[in-house]
Amino acid sequence: MKLPESQVAALNAASATDETPIDRLAEEAGLKPETATQAVFELRDEGLLEVTERESVEYELTDEGAEYVESGLPEVRLYRTAVEAGTDDAPAQMGRIIGASGLEGPEIDIALANFGRKGYGDIDSGELSADPDADADDDPEAAALAALAEGGAVDDVDADVLDQLVSRNLLDRHERVVRTITLTDAGVTALMEGIETAETVDRLTPEMLTSGEWQDVEFTEYNVEADAPEVRGGKTHVLRQTAERVKDVLVGMGFQEMEGPHADADFWINDCLFMPQDHPARTHWDRFALDVPPIEHLPEDLVDRVESAHREGVGEDGDGYHSPWSEDFARAVALRGHTTSLSMRYLSGTEVGELEPPQRYFSVEKVYRNDTLDATHLLEFFQIEGWVMAENLSVRDLMGTFVEFYEQFGITDIQFKPHYNPYTEPSFELFGKHPTTGELIEIGNSGMFRDEVLEPLGVEHDVMAWGLALERLAMLTTGAEDIRDLHGTLADLDFLRGAEVTY
Numbered sequence: 362m363k364l365p366e367s368q369v370a371a372l373n374a375a376s377a378t379d380e381t382p383i384d385r386l387a388e389e390a391g392l393k394p395e396t397a398t399q400a401v402f403e404l405r406d407e408g409l410l411e412v413t414e415r416e417s418v419e420y421e422l423t424d425e426g427a428e429y430v431e432s433g434l435p436e437v438r439l440y441r442t443a444v445e446a447g448t449d450d451a452p453a454q455m456g457r458i459i460g461a462s463g464l465e466g467p468e469i470d471i472a473l474a475n476f477g478r479k480g481y482g483d484i485d486s487g488e489l490s491a492d493p494d495a496d497a498d499d500d501p502e503a504a505a506l507a508a509l510a511e512g513g514a515v516d517d518v519d520a521d522v523l524d525q526l527v528s529r530n531l532l533d534r535h536e537r538v539v540r541t542i543t544l545t546d547a548g549v550t551a552l553m554e555g556i557e558t559a560e561t562v563d564r565l566t567p568e569m570l571t572s573g574e575w576q577d578v579e580f581t582e583y584n585v586e587a588d589a590p591e592v593r594g595g596k597t598h599v600l601r602q603t604a605e606r607v608k609d610v611l612v613g614m615g616f617q618e619m620e621g622p623h624a625d626a627d628f629w630i631n632d633c634l635f636m637p638q639d640h641p642a643r644t645h646w647d648r649f650a651l652d653v654p655p656i657e658h659l660p661e662d663l664v665d666r667v668e669s670a671h672r673e674g675v676g677e678d679g680d681g682y683h684s685p686w687s688e689d690f691a692r693a694v695a696l697r698g699h700t701t702s703l704s705m706r707y708l709s710g711t712e713v714g715e716l717e718p719p720q721r722y723f724s725v726e727k728v729y730r731n732d733t734l735d736a737t738h739l740l741e742f743f744q745i746e747g748w749v750m751a752e753n754l755s756v757r758d759l760m761g762t763f764v765e766f767y768e769q770f771g772i773t774d775i776q777f778k779p780h781y782n783p784y785t786e787p788s789f790e791l792f793g794k795h796p797t798t799g800e801l802i803e804i805g806n807s808g809m810f811r812d813e814v815l816e817p818l819g820v821e822h823d824v825m826a827w828g829l830a831l832e833r834l835a836m837l838t839t840g841a842e843d844i845r846d847l848h849g850t851l852a853d854l855d856f857l858r859g860a861e862v863t864y
């Protein structure tokens with residue numbers, strides 16, 4: 362049997378030992394790993410070799426891990442200092458022990474956290490005491506690091522200790538697939554019958570063409586299925602793609618874009634919206650207040666009218682809130698929790714002057730909420746704000762606008778649920794069905810602005826308005842199941858690389 366050189370090498374390596382790793386074959390035969398792999402798979406297809414794949418996990422000390430092998434784990438150093446200072450007898454001031462330990466910068470936090478975790482002692486109202494029964498000389502994490510640094514095997518190390526060291530970033534874990542080869546019976550027979558090396562050439566040269574040699578040589582086959590390095594180009598983030606698409610759609614529907622400050626007076630964010638100053642969303646729990654001087658410039662007349670709406674209501678039988686209203690609070694600055702602050706600025710006439718109906722405005726901008734992070738909530742997210750001012754608007758106009766908008770994204774089954782907002786009446790929440798989980802997720806909030814909002818602004822026509830969540834729309838169009846995959850520190854890069862915006 363005549364075979365190319367690399368295949369002969371693979372058969373010989375396989376006949377020498379069972380389960381020969383391809384890496385070792387490549388190294389011993391002086392072949393590139395991909396050439397060796399190609400030869401192996403060709404032989405497997407011929408039935409001469411069997412290939413076994415196994416996951417192998419390898420650990421490697423990080424720089425920080427290697428440093429602690431030299432200097433000792435921070436918590437061990439802290440414990441030793443604490444014992445030397447006699448705190449196993451009587452507690453001492455924590456600052457003094459840290460000073461004596463020589464720990465610096467981030468090491469101090471690391472030492473304290475792990476000191477507590479490992480039960481090396483107690484820290485109580487600024488005082489530290491070492492547990493006399495603890496044994497820092499026998500620290501399993503330190504022992505594992507030292508053993509690995511000397512090339513020891515991980516099999517001897519407890520799995521929890523390894524996990525802990527990886528999560529402390531003292532070890533790197535690499536997972537890879539190890540392929541080994543073993544001769545099949547047909548391979549053994551072929552070897553016994555004798556194998557010769559066939560000359561193959563991997564490129565056609567001008568000389569071969571002129572000499573006619575090309576007619577006699579055997580060409581190396583191309584392997585179009587060989588593993589190749591993945592080449593990743595840059596691409597626009599799906600969320601940005603979605604935002605651009607939203608803007609195009611809204612511009613196509615006749616809307617103009619609003620712009621305005623991320624940090625704004627509470628007046629624009631809440632007071633104009635007839636949000637009582639003691640509303641829960643205005644407390645320090647939900648609101649990112651900024652420690653900056655209050656906003657000086659607000660339109661005086663408007664401030665008076667808004668205050669009066671809050672205190673006395675509007676219209677003949679209006680009734681305001683019987684709750685406190687202070688101009689100082691209205692002037693305080695916070696990160697906007699919704700972009701409805703922009704709608705207030707525009708509707709008040711302070712941005713582009715008095716507006717005559719019909720008018721349509723939108724923005725796709727970031728908002729900030731002191732929420733709890735979960736699969737559908739981020740602390741910073743994008744809102745698709747919008748409003749339409751016209752004569753005689755009804756709820757049907759509002760719903761029709763959403764149906765038209767979401768249809769552009771292939772979403773044809775939105776649902777409406779009555780809702781309450783202090784600033785709209787009636788109000789509706791919007792829901793969409795997640796394409797893979799089938800779960801209903803809230804995608805927006807909307808309504809017709811109340812007179813208590815419009816009258817102080819000097820608007821004499823109907824205004825319907827909404828705030829839709831861009832990330833939730835992106836979840837529906839990309840199939841992302843967790844909003845945290847889309848942006849923020851927990852983003853799923855593999856998902857984002859492959860995600861497509863469908864519409």
Ligand SMILES: N[C@@H](Cc1ccccc1)C(=O)O
Pocket residue numbers: 698699700701782785806807808826827828829
């Ligand atoms: N501001 C609302 C959205 C909204 C805007 C305008 C009118 C009604 C609702 C929110 O953040 O949820």
